[in-house]
Amino acid sequence: MKIRIGFIGCGGIAGAHMERLVRIENVEFVGMCDVEKERAEKAAQKYGGKVYTDFEQMLDEVKMDACYICVPPFAHKGQEEMCIEKGIHLFVEKPVHLELEKAEEIAKRVQQKGLITGVGYVLRYFDVVDEAREIIAKEQIAFARGRYYGGVPGEGKNKWLITKSMSGGQLVEQATHIVNMMQYFFGDIEEVYGYKIEGINNKIYPGYDVEDASSLLFKFKNGYIGNLTCTWLWSGFNSGIEVVGKGIVIDYQGNTLTVDRGNKRNISISSLDPMFEEEKAFVKAVETGDPSYVKSDYLDGLKTFAVTLKAHEAMEKGVPVKI
Numbered sequence: 001m002k003i004r005i006g007f008i009g010c011g012g013i014a015g016a017h018m019e020r021l022v023r024i025e026n027v028e029f030v031g032m033c034d035v036e037k038e039r040a041e042k043a044a045q046k047y048g049g050k051v052y053t054d055f056e057q058m059l060d061e062v063k064m065d066a067c068y069i070c071v072p073p074f075a076h077k078g079q080e081e082m083c084i085e086k087g088i089h090l091f092v093e094k095p096v097h098l099e100l101e102k103a104e105e106i107a108k109r110v111q112q113k114g115l116i117t118g119v120g121y122v123l124r125y126f127d128v129v130d131e132a133r134e135i136i137a138k139e140q141i142a143f144a145r146g147r148y149y150g151g152v153p154g155e156g157k158n159k160w161l162i163t164k165s166m167s168g169g170q171l172v173e174q175a176t177h178i179v180n181m182m183q184y185f186f187g188d189i190e191e192v193y194g195y196k197i198e199g200i201n202n203k204i205y206p207g208y209d210v211e212d213a214s215s216l217l218f219k220f221k222n223g224y225i226g227n228l229t230c231t232w233l234w235s236g237f238n239s240g241i242e243v244v245g246k247g248i249v250i251d252y253q254g255n256t257l258t259v260d261r262g263n264k265r266n267i268s269i270s271s272l273d274p275m276f277e278e279e280k281a282f283v284k285a286v287e288t289g290d291p292s293y294v295k296s297d298y299l300d301g302l303k304t305f306a307v308t309l310k311a312h313e314a315m316e317k318g319v320p321v322k323i
């Protein structure tokens, strides 16, 4: 059975999805839409599909089984709603939206329609992450410590990323990966508190109005606690989670899992391409109608998005906020 796929947004991450999807035998690209026509044309030349600059026209004219929505956060303007109306399964890049109420409505409607959804929380597809989850389930765990340190992406040239009304800021747009992984390890977050620092990067990068760094505290529904520290003040990249319990420290970072039991240290390194695993899982779910192949669906992506928004609310109000 052919799985017909369309794309809304043919930029960086869309290209990364396409170059993996093309390796799946039964995938057919049927529509490429980008407000910058050359991007859609370039994608269509390489992978196939009809070119559009208007997603409504594409969704009206092209029959497809699934649509990848790979637009920046500010550009979610009815694409999901129209796909739902037409019964098209959805893969949405993180963060799922910039408006919580709209994202909640989308989550409700995909559930009502029984559509398959996937969200680009790609780290979940590393095999070492499954290994970490198995260990966490067996041990007496207490807390997690997350970090997401990087530099300002593209030296501030990608204006939407450094503009709060367009990206939501570092936590909402990028460190969201670590919040999502903490939820994968520990379950739902019940309450969040946080502080932020501003006023350094905005002197260097014109238009920069997002946080320089943030530090959050989480209370999980099942009793675990956690924290996350994020910054765009650095120049390298380092991100991961340390999970600590009785006699054990589990450090997860990218493709590497280190389990330290004091007298014994075990390191596992994954050789998987998690994004290829993500595409295969989504396509299989669409093909079979079985959502269990997908490790992060829309509802899950919504929960992560809600935590990052509530964290900002906590930072603004100076009080812990319930999710």
Ligand SMILES: NC(=O)c1ccc[n+]([C@@H]2O[C@H](COP(=O)([O-])OP(=O)(O)OC[C@H]3O[C@@H](n4cnc5c(N)ncnc54)[C@H](O)[C@@H]3O)[C@@H](O)[C@H]2O)c1
Pocket (backbone or CB within 6 Å): 008, 009, 010, 011, 012, 013, 014, 033, 034, 035, 036, 039, 053, 055, 070, 071, 072, 073, 075, 093, 094, 095, 120, 121, 122, 173
């Ligand atoms: N999962 C991951 O690891 C990962 C990695 C990178 C980016 N992303 C996410 O993917 C999303 C896109 O990021 P990107 O790096 O590809 O950005 P990008 O700027 O490279 O590409 C976005 C594309 O969307 C197009 N676009 C904007 N509005 C549109 C609309 N209404 N209709 C059609 N096309 C439209 C733009 O012209 C552009 O080509 C972001 O939300 C980002 O967080 C996820």
